[in-house]
Amino acid sequence: MARPTTKIELIETAAAKFDKLWEIIDAIPQEIMEVPFDFSNDPKKKEAHWTRDKNLRDVLVHLFEWHELLLNWINSNTEGEEMPFLPHPYNWKTYGELNQEFWCRHQETKLESAKEMLKLSHNAVMELIEEFTDKQLFTKKYFDWTGTTTLGSYCVSATSSHYDWAIKKLRAHKKNVMIEMHA
Template sequence: MPRPTTKIELVQVASEKFDKMWEVINSIPAEILEQPFDFSYDDKKKEAHWSRDKNLRDIIIHLFEWHELLLNWVNSNSEGEPTPFLPHPYNWKTYGDLNMEFWRIHQKTPLENAREMLKLSHNAVIELLEPLTDKQLFTKKHFDWTGSTTLGSYFISATSSHYDWAIKKLKAHKKSVLICLKEA
């Protein structure tokens, strides 16, 4: 489906991708999901996240924390409290450090807790969309606090685009474990 341009499409794509992500998670045998993620064999996987996330919990927590960023940002700014999307001292050049901080603070978060946190935060993001209009979501600079982009772009990034990222990573993990098992 093309990039959403209406609230209805945004909710539909976010929900479909979220469900697809859980289908992928549930389709991977537990013995594969429990294997540590290791993409060091693949020279094409150079971005920091390929070495950062070591397991399913790390991916789920990453998604949860980006939901939380969105929720905090929209709610604070909607209430008249000017708040940047990324918390101080982070910016778009250093958001990788923020991702590492999320990873660090959740190393003791149990997987089942992470799963529940993500489901709740996804629902909160969808609920946050409900009162918004297409104009509010997809008109550039409708809100001064969105800068030069649309509010909808932030929602897409924190939901369907991030869910696609997770699906790709989970499938790559499954493939790498299966390759290792065949070689063993």
């Protein structure tokens, strides 16, 4: 599916990917979900998130926290309070450390709470997107606080692109566990 370039595409793609994520979550048997994530045998999975996230909760709270970043950033800036997307002291070179902070923050969060938090934050993001026009979402430099990127691009990254990331991770986990069960 092509990256959204209109408000309608953004909303439809985000909703479809979110629904797909829940279909996958609901289809993975409990005994597979209870096995900790382990991608250490796959040399292609080198990025930090492959070792950081140990279970479904970790994936869901990661998505939730990126929704919160988006919501706080948009709300602050539209209310006249200048704020960068990533909180101080993080930047695009160190956002992996921010992701690790999110992971640490939620080690006591229960899976059911993570599910509810993500559903609520997704709905809040979708409602906020509705408030903007195509022009506001997809015109470069429409808002000075988006820099050279469109607001829509940030929204895509925090929704459908991130949901794709989660879907791939959950599918990879299921495949790993299935292989181990049949070995």
